[in-house]
Amino acid sequence: MKKLAIGIDIGGTRTKIGLVGLDSGQVEAMLVTPTETKDGERFLQRIGEAIRQFKHQAAGQRASLAGVGVGVPSFVFADGTVDSTYGFLEFMEDYPLAQKIEEAHGMPCFIDNDARVVALGEAVYGQGKGFRRVLVLTLGTGLGLGFTIDGKLDGPLPFAHMGGHLTITTNEITCYCGKTGCLESLVSASGIRAIAARFQWPQQYPDLPLTAETIFTERQAGNRAAEAIVQEYLGYLKTGIDNYVNLYAPDLIVLGGGIAKGLKPDVDKIHDPQLLNPYKAYKTSIVISTLEEQAGILGSAALLRQALF
Numbered sequence: 391m392k393k394l395a396i397g398i399d400i401g402g403t404r405t406k407i408g409l410v411g412l413d414s415g416q417v418e419a420m421l422v423t424p425t426e427t428k429d430g431e432r433f434l435q436r437i438g439e440a441i442r443q444f445k446h447q448a449a450g451q452r453a454s455l456a457g458v459g460v461g462v463p464s465f466v467f468a469d470g471t472v473d474s475t476y477g478f479l480e481f482m483e484d485y486p487l488a489q490k491i492e493e494a495h496g497m498p499c500f501i502d503n504d505a506r507v508v509a510l511g512e513a514v515y516g517q518g519k520g521f522r523r524v525l526v527l528t529l530g531t532g533l534g535l536g537f538t539i540d541g542k543l544d545g546p547l548p549f550a551h552m553g554g555h556l557t558i559t560t561n562e563i564t565c566y567c568g569k570t571g572c573l574e575s576l577v578s579a580s581g582i583r584a585i586a587a588r589f590q591w592p593q594q595y596p597d598l599p600l601t602a603e604t605i606f607t608e609r610q611a612g613n614r615a616a617e618a619i620v621q622e623y624l625g626y627l628k629t630g631i632d633n634y635v636n637l638y639a640p641d642l643i644v645l646g647g648g649i650a651k652g653l654k655p656d657v658d659k660i661h662d663p664q665l666l667n668p669y670k671a672y673k674t675s676i677v678i679s680t681l682e683e684q685a686g687i688l689g690s691a692a693l694l695r696q697a698l699f
């Protein structure tokens with residue numbers, strides 16, 4: 391019998407809910423809803439509508455629906471209780487999310503930190519298939535970090551979920567964690583905006599939106615200021631990756647998230663053999679994720695798969 395799962399990817403602004411074939415790794419249907427950050431009941435109601443719809447869809451296919459996997463931008467305890475990091479999701483302070491979903495829908499539910507879930511998705515369904523030690527960096531509104539060994543997460547709890555806050559430089563950019571010079575504050579979307587502001591980008595191009603996407607598009611079109619901004623960005627990213635290589639010794643590094651797409655022309659340059667191959671027998675390569683929008687949903691389904699089968 392065909393096995394399906396519901397994968398939920400809770401983002402800061404949007405929550406994606408998908409119906410996933412557990413063996414095929416195909417997202418068969420996907421719904422997107424604005425993330426409710428203040429009211430727990432309203433949050434459950436919104437995702438509940440999608441879960442009921444997918445339950446119906448699974449029944450129509452006579453497939454078995456194994457349960458729900460969830461990725462959340464927070465720390466998660468073993469019992470599925472969420473500790474909202476820095477209050478990004480206000481109501482999720484010590485919130486028993488897994489239990490709430492299990493009670494409401496009569497299915498098993500497993501939850502983990504979103505960046506770890508994305509890493510598991512890459513290891514099971516994406517570029518990490520066949521690699522032993524896979525480090526996945528999600529470059530978006532923040533920097534997410536997940537590490538898998540032989541297709542499994544490196545431990546039961548997301549203790550390294552603050553791994554983006556490595557101090558890599560001295561500067562005046564203050565991270566939301568309170569420190570200055572954090573990798574996360576430099577290689578995330580806000581990092582690119584901060585670098586661009588230092589290069590006087592808003593004054594030079596008042597009509598262009600100050601976004602990572604604009605900078606990468608302009609750079610592709612030959613804009614020199616955009617090129618300088620991206621070069622500084624790449625310098626920080628390389629330093630961060632150098633540190634992570636020494637800590638994790640990954641066989642493969644996957645760059646995902648909204649910013650990774652803009653780095654396609656640079657993958658070979660980030661992959662500096664001297665930087666990444668300190669030992670003769672050790673090889674690391676860097677690739678850009680191909681799962682894109684679906685990485686979180688697939689990872690959440692993979693989390694459930696790992697827990698149940």
Ligand SMILES: [Zn+2]
Nearest residue numbers: 555565567572
């Ligand atoms: Zn920080």
